[in-house]
Amino acid sequence: xxxxxxxxxxxxxxxxxxAQGVPVSVREWLTLLECLxxxxxxxxxSRLYAVGRAVxxxxxxxxxxxxxxxxxxxxxxxxxxxxPSALDEWLRAPLPLPALDExxxxxLERLDLEGLRRRFEERLREQTxxxxxxxRWVGTGGTSxxxxxxxxxxxxxxxxEGRSRSAVQVAAERRFAPYRADLTLxxxxxxAALRRLRALGRDGRADELDxxxxxHATARQCGELEVVLRPxxxxxxxxxxxxxxxxxxxxxxxxxxxLLSAAHRAHHFRAFHPLYFHNCVYExxxxxxxxxxxxxxxxxxxxxxxxxxxxxxxxxxxxxxPYELMSAGGALxxxxxxxxxxxxxxxxxxxxxxxxxxxxxxPRRYWEHPTIDALGALFPMFELTLExxxxxxxxxxxxxxxxxx
Amino acid sequence: xxxxxxxDRFERFTGTGAYVASRDLQEAVNVALALSRxxxxxxxxxxxxxxxxxxxxxxxxxxxxxWHVKSTSKAQEGLYTYDAVQRLHDSRFNAAAGAVADxxxxxxxxxxxxxxxxPEPCVVLIDxxxxxxxxxxxxxxxxxxxxxxxxxxxxxxxxxxxxxxVVITSNNEKELPDAFLRRCVFHFISFPTPEQMREIVRVHxxxxxxxxxxxxxxxxxxxxxxSGLRKPPSTSELVDWLSALxxxxxxxxxxxARVPFLGALLKKEQDLAxxxxxxxxxxxx
Numbered sequence: 153x154x155x156x157x158x159x160x161x162x163x164x165x166x167x168x169x170x171a172q173g174v175p176v177s178v179r180e181w182l183t184l185l186e187c188l189x190x191x192x193x194x195x196x197x198s199r200l201y202a203v204g205r206a207v208x209x210x211x212x213x214x215x216x217x218x219x220x221x222x223x224x225x226x227x228x229x230x231x232x233x234x235x236p237s238a239l240d241e242w243l244r245a246p247l248p249l250p251a252l253d254e255x256x257x258x259x260l261e262r263l264d265l266e267g268l269r270r271r272f273e274e275r276l277r278e279q280t281x282x283x284x285x286x287x288r289w290v291g292t293g294g295t296s297x298x299x300x301x302x303x304x305x306x307x308x309x310x311x312x313e314g315r316s317r318s319a320v321q322v323a324a325e326r327r328f329a330p331y332r333a334d335l336t337l338x339x340x341x342x343x344a345a346l347r348r349l350r351a352l353g354r355d356g357r358a359d360e361l362d363x364x365x366x367x368h369a370t371a372r373q374c375g376e377l378e379v380v381l382r383p384x385x386x387x388x389x390x391x392x393x394x395x396x397x398x399x400x401x402x403x404x405x406x407x408x409x410x411l412l413s414a415a416h417r418a419h420h421f422r423a424f425h426p427l428y429f430h431n432c433v434y435e436x437x438x439x440x441x442x443x444x445x446x447x448x449x450x451x452x453x454x455x456x457x458x459x460x461x462x463x464x465x466x467x468x469x470x471x472x473x474p475y476e477l478m479s480a481g482g483a484l485x486x487x488x489x490x491x492x493x494x495x496x497x498x499x500x501x502x503x504x505x506x507x508x509x510x511x512x513x514x515p516r517r518y519w520e521h522p523t524i525d526a527l528g529a530l531f532p533m534f535e536l537t538l539e540x541x542x543x544x545x546x547x548x549x550x551x552x553x554x555x556x557x
Numbered sequence: 558x559x560x561x562x563x564x565d566r567f568e569r570f571t572g573t574g575a576y577v578a579s580r581d582l583q584e585a586v587n588v589a590l591a592l593s594r595x596x597x598x599x600x601x602x603x604x605x606x607x608x609x610x611x612x613x614x615x616x617x618x619x620x621x622x623x624w625h626v627k628s629t630s631k632a633q634e635g636l637y638t639y640d641a642v643q644r645l646h647d648s649r650f651n652a653a654a655g656a657v658a659d660x661x662x663x664x665x666x667x668x669x670x671x672x673x674x675x676p677e678p679c680v681v682l683i684d685x686x687x688x689x690x691x692x693x694x695x696x697x698x699x700x701x702x703x704x705x706x707x708x709x710x711x712x713x714x715x716x717x718x719x720x721x722x723v724v725i726t727s728n729n730e731k732e733l734p735d736a737f738l739r740r741c742v743f744h745f746i747s748f749p750t751p752e753q754m755r756e757i758v759r760v761h762x763x764x765x766x767x768x769x770x771x772x773x774x775x776x777x778x779x780x781x782x783x784s785g786l787r788k789p790p791s792t793s794e795l796v797d798w799l800s801a802l803x804x805x806x807x808x809x810x811x812x813x814a815r816v817p818f819l820g821a822l823l824k825k826e827q828d829l830a831x832x833x834x835x836x837x838x839x840x841x842x
Contacts, residue, residue, distance in 0.1 A: 177739050183592065192591055202584035210738035212599060212745040347731050348691065363641055370645060377649050413787060542732070 174214045342414030345541045350387040360384045390423040390458045396468030404513035432494035463548045464505035470527040477523045509544040511536045585744035595723040600746030603792030606726040610682035623682045624668035630689045632696030635669040678719035687730040694737040768809040790822040
């Protein structure tokens with residue numbers, strides 16, 4: 153059994169889940185306690201496993217982490233070492249987070265804990281009164297005399313699962329490993345995340361009935377019917393997707409391809425412009441992955457016919473030799489002599505797009521590199537994972553000023 | 558936590574003869590019943606999400622009210638819609654009907670509204686909630702929490718006579734909002750194992766030769782296992798493919814040697830190319 157906190161058994165499970173990236177809210181935790189107090193679980197560990205999963209986990213990508221935490225906490229399974237815990241990642245490569253967010257976060261965490269302790273104690277008292285020694289049920293699982301008797305009347309089939317295995321064994325099987333968000337990223341998930349990118353507005357052809365205006369206009373004409381139409385609400389968002397191709401990005405070509413096809417699939421943008429560059433952005437970016445059809449970087453928005461409200465999403469590893477980014481004439485292509493350093497061009501690009509984010513396919517633990525640091529300071533940078541993409545999409549929904557020179 | 562679990566007249570779901578409910582699913586349904594929270598069911602297309610609501614309703618002996626969500630659906634429609642256009646029309650052209658004065662005649666109740674008003678407990682299926690606008694689930698939160706709603710046009714307030722069991726399915730087309738997820742009980746139907754898949758196939762194609770089915774299922778899982786597919790084939794595609802194989806009279810050996818009618822399984826050009834490459838590399842088997 154894991155380390156216990158503040159005399160409350162089982163609370164450690166909650167913190168273990170949170171530490172492993174399962175976003176269990178206090179409300180959901182209390183719901184589980186409610187289920188325990190209400191006798192929904194009895195003294196059966198496999199029912200605790202199922203009920204806990206139904207109440208605490210809401211996304212399939214967290215099911216595997218739940219299984220591992222459950223096996224670790226309630227059984228003698230291997231500790232979930234090697235799990236990419238968000239905390240661990242952050243400690244290895246701390247990102248400069250905005251101070252406000254950190255403070256808010258800390259305050260929220262404190263609130264959570266106090267509220268949780270108080271209500272947990274209440275719940276515990278209630279439980280002891282109703283069920284004698286109700287808090288002792290943990291750890292007695294599997295040997296409970298209550299079992300399932302009476303729950304499966306004849307004629308009911310229980311599918312697929314061997315019932316002789318304990319909940320911990322079931323959990324340790326890791327049936328949900330393929331659904332982890334940090335390992336898999338399919339087009340469907342990507343386009344689901346991209347769909348959050350939008351800015352609604354009404355323009356275009358008026359073909360939707362505006363009921364309020366119709367009633368108003370009709371009343372003004374003393375009941376003579378006057379139909380008023382308006383344009384339907386549509387996404388006005390324009391997306392510029394700027395992708396690094398070739399060189400060190402070859403390893404990630406399949407991921408880039410998937411993101412591109414997801415963005416195409418999302419097909420709800422007013423305009424979508426996929427653009428390419430190699431290694432670092434200099435005077436031009438390109439319309440094609442072969443880098444043959446250049447577009448001048450200054451006045452890019454105008455050349456694309458988008459306004460400053462367009463969202464810029466850069467996809468690249470930001471990993472290059474420092475001189476390629478920092479010095480004039482540092483371009484990788486020796487035929488190209490850039491007068492301004494790559495970083496200056498990047499700054500111009502950033503200034504032109506107040507809504508911008510960077511997706512990096514390199515895992516965060518490799519981000520300790522001068523050029524990644526420099527570009528990460530310029531653009532809000534996220535890992536190219538499902539969670540990272542969601543972060544980037546959230547960042548693209550806020551206007552972020554480009555940092556001062 | 559305002560309400561206490563009522564365990565006295567506690568209904569339990571244990572599956573039906575026709576529907577195979579896993580233990581995890583039974584627990585999830587029972588928790589949703591006990592807490593009066595919506596049950597959110599997710600899983601790949603063709604894993605039996607919609608079927609589940611029917612089975613639950615049947616097992617509990619409750620009527621099922623279905624609300625098929627579309628991209629244009631509004632949360633309000635599940636409760637009621639007010640037919641203002643009809644009323645305007647009646648007031649202009651059909652005044653003799655005399656109904657125009659009563660706004661209640663122009664209120665049409667949706668599945669959720671009818672379930673709240675029903676004198677007996679119901680099961681409500683909100684099918685494919687992810688098809689609607691991103692805000693749709695959030696707009697339902699209050700009504701699902703309070704199990705009551707007001708009709709603004711008439712000023713009537715309705716409180717659920719019996720709290721219905723609400724089953725919500727999602728195909729993962731869109732992410733659902735956190736606030737909504739926190740209130741739901743969640744169940745994920747994982748993709749069927751090859752054994753389960755053979756059973757599912759048998760339901761759709763009872764007459765097919767056993768060897769053909771088993772070769773096809775093996776092939777199907779091999780294809781799904783290929784890395785880099787943009788759209789891996791789903792259950793319904795396997796069922797279609799088997800129809801094509803049986804109608805085309807393809808013998809089982811040929812399914813093992815090459816993959817005829819690959820287009821029934823893979824719908825993307827890049828995927829077809831990837832599968833062809835893998836097939837060549839594998840030397841057929």
